[in-house]
Amino acid sequence: xxxxxxxxxxxxxxxxxxxxxxxxxxxxxxxxxxxxxxxxxxxxxxxxxxxxxxxxxxxxxxxxxxxxxxxxxxxxxxxxxxxxxxxxxxxxxxxxxxxxxxxxxxxxxxxxxxxxxxxxxxxxxxxxxxxxxxxxxxxxxxxxxxxxxxxxxxxxxxxxxxxxxxxxxxxxxxxxxxxxxxxxxxxxxxxxxxxxxxxxxxxxxxxxxxxxxxxxxxxxxxxxxxxxxxxxxxxxxxxxxxxxxxxxxxxxxxxxxxxxxxxxxxxx
Numbered sequence: 001x002x003x004x005x006x007x008x009x010x011x012x013x014x015x016x017x018x019x020x021x022x023x024x025x026x027x028x029x030x031x032x033x034x035x036x037x038x039x040x041x042x043x044x045x046x047x048x049x050x051x052x053x054x055x056x057x058x059x060x061x062x063x064x065x066x067x068x069x070x071x072x073x074x075x076x077x078x079x080x081x082x083x084x085x086x087x088x089x090x091x092x093x094x095x096x097x098x099x100x101x102x103x104x105x106x107x108x109x110x111x112x113x114x115x116x117x118x119x120x121x122x123x124x125x126x127x128x129x130x131x132x133x134x135x136x137x138x139x140x141x142x143x144x145x146x147x148x149x150x151x152x153x154x155x156x157x158x159x160x161x162x163x164x165x166x167x168x169x170x171x172x173x174x175x176x177x178x179x180x181x182x183x184x185x186x187x188x189x190x191x192x193x194x195x196x197x198x199x200x201x202x203x204x205x206x207x208x209x210x211x212x213x214x215x216x217x218x219x220x221x222x223x224x225x226x227x228x229x230x231x232x233x234x235x236x237x238x239x240x241x242x243x244x245x246x247x248x249x250x251x252x253x254x255x256x257x258x259x260x261x262x263x264x265x266x267x268x
Contacts, residue, residue, distance in 0.1 A: 003046035004024070006039055007024060007025065009039040009040055009042070010218055012026050013053065016205055017052050018055050018057060018201065018204045018208050019050060019056045020056075020057055020201075021043055022058050022059050022060065022061050023036070023065070025061070026060075029062065029116065029117055030061070030062065030064060030066040031066070031067045031068065031070035031071075032064065032070055032121050040099045041095065041098055041099060044106065047103075047106065048102075051108075051267065052209035052210050053203075053267075055108050055109050055110075055204035055210075056106065056108060056110040058103065058113070058125075058203050058205045059113040059197050060116075062104040062116075062165070063115075064115065064117040064119075065114045065118045065122055065150060066117070066121065066122025068119045068123070074150070082204065083095070083202045085152070086220020090125050093154060096152065097153055098154075099121070100128040100153045100155070101157065101158065103130075104130075105159060105223075106216065108212075109130040109131065109207050109215065109219060110128070110130050110131075111200040111207075111218070112133070113199070113219065114132060114133065114134040114138050114180070115134075115135040115138055115196040115197070119139075120141070123155070123188075124148065124151065124158065126151070126188075127188070128158055129189045130219070130247055131203060132220075132226075133179065133197075133199045134180035134191070134192055135180050136179060136192050137180065140177065140178050140179070140180070140188065141178065142155065142171045142172050151172060159188075159226075162187045162188060171186070173236075195202045201233040209263060211253045211263075212243055212267055213250075213268060214244050214249070214250065217243070218240075220240065221233070221237060244267070252264060253265075
């Protein structure tokens with residue numbers, strides 16, 4: 001992994017294949033300034049290329065997960081060579097969308113731990129994760145309309161299938177704050193826990209003890225569910241299963257399960 005030490009994001013890979021990715025600007029509640037955008041994208045790329053990776057826990061240091069866009073950036077003049085928002089500089093995304101969508105594109109599951117404030121861009125980043133664990137007293141909001149903007153960091157693509165349409169409209173139109181319990185009700189949180197980081201890590205650790213090839217295949221299938229037709233999805237399912245059946249890791253999953261022991265998988 002090539003990821004320079006910095007004061008915005010850190011990465012630590014455990015022996016179990018779980019990478020802890022942390023936003024490390026606690027004095028600003030991990031608010032998103034230009035450097036934070038760059039470092040988060042660099043972190044996503046570094047984790048994507050990481051050998052032995054099985055799951056990711058995404059969290060924020062200090063009192064909050066992420067307060068959204070740093071308000072000191074509101075008056076910033078864009079650099080003359082900065083690409084237009086309409087330019088697709090990261091596959092299907094621009095830079096600001098990539099900060100959130102890259103977690104959905106990552107080949108392994110991402111579990112996000114949400115505590116304190118999770119506003120605006122922070123909400124979109126969390127929404128890119130496969131699973132979200134929120135503290136009951138977390139303060140969350142889709143904040144952009146407060147500033148006269150629309151959600152533009154991939155939120156609409158990521159919220160599809162998570163939130164009921166009329167509820168999402170109300171949250172976007174009003175930028176109303178809601179807590180972790182309400183996020184669970186709305187579909188924006190998977191679990192509520194007083195220690196979201198510990199719960200997220202426990203989930204990631206459990207995932208890390210599954211066949212890593214099957215986990216990656218399952219994520220690919222999940223990512224296709226929203227857009228693929230039935231015929232395509234049924235064929236993709238068959239192709240993924242055909243590629244996994246009778247492989248070393250699949251046989252090891254069976255043997256370990258029957259012997260009631262920890263599996264010993266070969267990593268991707």
